[in-house]
Amino acid sequence: MSGSNQFDLLRTRRFAPFFATQALGAFNDNAFRQAMIVLIGFHLGLSVEKAGTYAMIAPAIFILPFFLFSASAGQIAEKFEKTRLIRYIKLFEIGAMLLAVYAFHAHQVWLLFVVLFLMGLHSTAFGPIKYAILPQALKSEELVGGNGLVEMGTSIAVLLGMMAGGALMALGDFGTTAASVLVVAIAVAGYLTSRAIPPAPATAPDLKFNYNAAGETVRTMRYIGANRTIFNSVLGISWFWFFGTVFTSQLPAYTQVFLGGGESVLNLTLALFSIGVGVGSLLCERLSGHKVEIGLVPFGSIGMTVFALDLYFARPLPAAVNGLGLGAFLLAPGHWRIVLDLVLIGAFAGLFIVPLFALVQSRSERSELSRVIAGNNILNALFMVLAAGLGLGLTALGFSIPQIFLTVALLNAAVAIYIYTLVPEFLMRFLSWVLVKTLYRIEADGAARVPEEGPALLVCNHVSFMDPLIVMGIVRRPIRFVMYYKIFRIPLLNFIFRTAKAIPIAGAKEDAELLERAFDEVDRALADGELVCIFPEGGLTRDGEIAPFRPGVEHILARRPVPVVPIALRGLWGSVFSRRDSALGRSRLPRRFWSRIGIAFDEPLPAAQASAAVLEAKVRALRGDQA
Known part of the structure; x- marks a missing residue:
């Protein structure tokens, strides 16, 4: 792709x-x-x-x-x-x-x-x-x-x-x-x-239809609420409709009173917002790399807040003239700022909504997805009613339309913080997405070989402190990383790793108790059907070469036989956060921002064939000479 x-x-x-x-x-x-x-x-x-x-x-x-x-x-x-x-x-x-x-x-x-x-x-x-x-x-x-x-x-x-x-x-x-x-x-x-x-077969043909609409509505909402990520994604989608309803319902009066425009200017403002949503929606695929990248959700909410705030400051007072046509509006001082605000509010709203829908679709059981969407639609309708009520209430309290925009912008920031506090995965993915996109250009090969469901162990060579973020950014499913406890504690990255439920590990001589706890946690994660990623070299490479794989991988597979996917990182040696500079006695400074790197995935191996030596050979072959 x-x-x-x-x-x-x-x-x-x-x-x-x-x-x-x-x-x-x-x-x-x-x-x-x-x-x-x-x-x-x-x-x-x-x-x-x-x-x-x-x-x-x-x-x-x-x-x-x-x-x-x-x-x-x-x-x-x-x-x-x-x-x-x-x-x-x-x-x-x-x-x-x-x-x-x-x-x-x-x-x-x-x-x-x-x-x-x-x-x-x-x-x-x-x-x-x-x-x-x-x-x-x-x-x-x-x-x-x-x-x-x-x-x-x-x-x-x-x-x-x-x-x-x-x-x-x-x-x-x-x-x-x-x-x-x-x-x-x-x-x-x-x-x-x-x-x-084309035909789309029934996903639950044996479903017993519940004619009690009210009872089924309650049951649907309970199902959505049982999955924290899906429920908060649905809340996010409903908030998009709340936010959009407030803005679009206020645009006719805003255009007339604060922009001094006529019908053609109203059509323009509606068009700008809609075009912005369309552009943002299309950008999602390019920015996410063809996968469900929920890190775009915080990015979208930040942009919605920033440009909604700017819309308030761009025109807080009524216009001195009325009845402006399209040309006169565009030529008037300050109106291009408003045009840009409306387009960018819509664009960031598109970046906000598309990953949420994709996340709901990818995390829901196929046989229950239609009912999840139905529950989503109920909440959407409720939030739209609440949005209309908020607009009427604020107007009755004497708020001007720009003040309503300001209120909703501040509410958007508060709701975003609340959702990301409940589900830190959103913010964690955003931070990792920003870091990886800033530092690297990644070419992925074979990521579809990672199983879509069920437990699997990913084994990867270890080149830089950013390796977990790179793997996390390419694989669609959440991953539990096993990592050296000192890397786990690095400031800022520690928040990402904790949110991703990474598993800190130490050598037997350093902390035998931590080592045993790590193996127990890995086994629990695999038993629960999760992906676990380990770096069997036991530490970052100091010379760019792959070190011998330690037998910990065999210990994991002996307790819990699961498929193993070999992964190779390419081109990271010498990039930011690798050990090349420290090995040469130089300060580790950012010398290669936006480095071109690669990551390759091999076919899953049965546990019985996945010895440390075999996996090391597979990863070496995958990496080739691209250290």
Whole structure:
């Protein structure tokens, strides 16, 4: 995958039809909703107060099915073949849009709300399938890129749908017909593209359906809560929707009052945020190296906070002018700073959300993923309601819109700290990602040979203090490292190693008790199905050559026979944190930032064949002459 591009997925049948189907669905949801808003607000002769009341009720009507039916939708997505379900859902969408056509022309507000509820039900049913089908269709190394494309496609489709639905309905007498043709045509197109999606077999065909929606909702939330990492990832995803809902709901008034812009400037601000999310989503694959890199999550949250704060300071007071067109807005002093803030808030939000979705998909049992996504959707809906409530509450307290942005930025920082305190793995991966990306350019060969599940022992040559971080950055699964206790205690790195549950070890002459505890902990980790990585040389190389492997690896395998994966680090001798400088009597200074290094993985060996001598020979052959 090192030379692949995530856009290549758009040329494959296993992804492209699904991508088009979900993007068309997101487009149509928002085209209908925006057309409905314009019709009610401007074409029915309603008072401003009544139109405003309808506008506030509309989001609640759309979100209501998520609370009522998400748990049931998750069960259905597990029990039945997903592609057929998608086609039924798309036929349901066509029916809902035909009803919308009648409601548009008859000016029946109550019927428009019925259709809005039906579209919410459509999204409720499609949601668990949307994210659960990806791990079935994509390879593990394509998961981040696929999620990035889906998030990009969704954000752009939402924007285009809002613009198209509103613009067509605003065309006067012809607008109702134009909007009607659009929503029906898009629904039909979504059904046609769904016909090309390959089969996606049921992941739990024997699941006993629970007709008690409330009871199933509670059970789903309990399941999510049982896995700390998944639960906090779902909380993070829901926080993304909270954060985005506050910002996008305030943009119309912010554009008019604080930017002095008209409708074209509002479209620009919405476009900037959506484009930013799309760009950030696509960058995830490149920055993560085709794997689930949760270190990007703190990076995304930091950027969201920084640029949301800057948006407050960029324009804290109302604009002195009103009704600016697009050109006048872009030429006005200080507005490019606001443009940049909106794009970067969206971009860092994309970096925040994509790894979280990929993490949920990779850490959840395949037979329960749809129900996990359903639980996620329930929490998302709840957080969106809370976001609307926060906006209304702060406005009632006299907060200006920039002050609301400031409040949410500070809340974002507080929530991030809270989540990373609960799950230090996020922050640990972020620190290791920053260190490794700053110091090295890594070429990985054969990382897919590490088992996707079950226990395994990784054995690797030991060249620098950064070796565990490099291995950790390439292997998708969490790893328990066995390391010399003095390296384990290095400042800053100690936080990373402790968070990664590294196992400190010492020689028998140094601390026999610590040595025995280390072997016991390794055995427990392997018994629990974890990956354990050891450096059998017993210390860093002092001359760049591989030292003889010690028999500790044989002791581990005698207690717990598991597959063994030989790993070789290449090109690290002489880089930052190797012992080359100290061996030559020179100060160990950073002389080779962003060094080009390599890491190679061999096929797993059965424990019976994995003696220290055999493993040493394997690692030597893997490394070659690239010390």
